[in-house]
Amino acid sequence: xxxxxxxxxxxxxxxxxxxxxxxxxxxxxxxxxxxxxxxxxxxxxxxxxxxxxxxxxxxxxxxxxxxxxxxxxxxxxxxxxxxxxxxxxxxxxxxxxxxxxxxxxxx
Amino acid sequence: xxxxxxxxxxxxxxxxxxxxxxxxxxxxxxxxxxxxxxxxxxxxxxxxxxxxxxxxxxxxxxxxxxxxxxxxxxxxxxxxxxxxxxxxxxxxxxxxxxxxxxxxxxxxxxxxxxxxxxxxx
Numbered sequence: 188x189x190x191x192x193x194x195x196x197x198x199x200x201x202x203x204x205x206x207x208x209x210x211x212x213x214x215x216x217x218x219x220x221x222x223x224x225x226x227x228x229x230x231x232x233x234x235x236x237x238x239x240x241x242x243x244x245x246x247x248x249x250x251x252x253x254x255x256x257x258x259x260x261x262x263x264x265x266x267x268x269x270x271x272x273x274x275x276x277x278x279x280x281x282x283x284x285x286x287x288x289x290x291x292x293x294x
Numbered sequence: 295x296x297x298x299x300x301x302x303x304x305x306x307x308x309x310x311x312x313x314x315x316x317x318x319x320x321x322x323x324x325x326x327x328x329x330x331x332x333x334x335x336x337x338x339x340x341x342x343x344x345x346x347x348x349x350x351x352x353x354x355x356x357x358x359x360x361x362x363x364x365x366x367x368x369x370x371x372x373x374x375x376x377x378x379x380x381x382x383x384x385x386x387x388x389x390x391x392x393x394x395x396x397x398x399x400x401x402x403x404x405x406x407x408x409x410x411x412x413x414x415x
Contacts, residue, residue: 282354
């Protein structure tokens, strides 16, 4: 199965800064990659799919890039509600697999 | 807006069968892939399996045929059974609805809050 590796494990940034989260796949997943946000007490929220497409109602400060094995989620100007854990997931190969997550915390 | 809610025992004894139900409100689950995903403490999520509303299923081979899923469209529910559980099956279990799928896998736009299941005697 494809192993998804996210880095860093934790990202400490002040509000208003840009956050850059990385996700690496052990084999190419083309653009079949999604990003999710998980806040305490809230269900997972789909942010991006097909690597670069924002899901419904996702603010423009969230952007995704990459293809193949290297992907990035960028949050331009962190808002208070953005401090959360973020997961990437590949759906190119069966079984679908997730990364371990990156926690974005307030510095 | 579709909402999902997991229900079931919070504790299961080793070697017994874990049983969970996902109740969906706000929209019909017809014509969607319904999924179970779990996350052990300190690890990333793991896809368990999916069921289409026709009843066709796919499971993660890592579970070695211990998982069985079913769907009841009249109740807008789907369920998971995981047999012969061990401590390694202790995790938060989530149900999720797929937004779209490639020919082999899906991504998910609606998730439940999750339910913690502990395997312990």
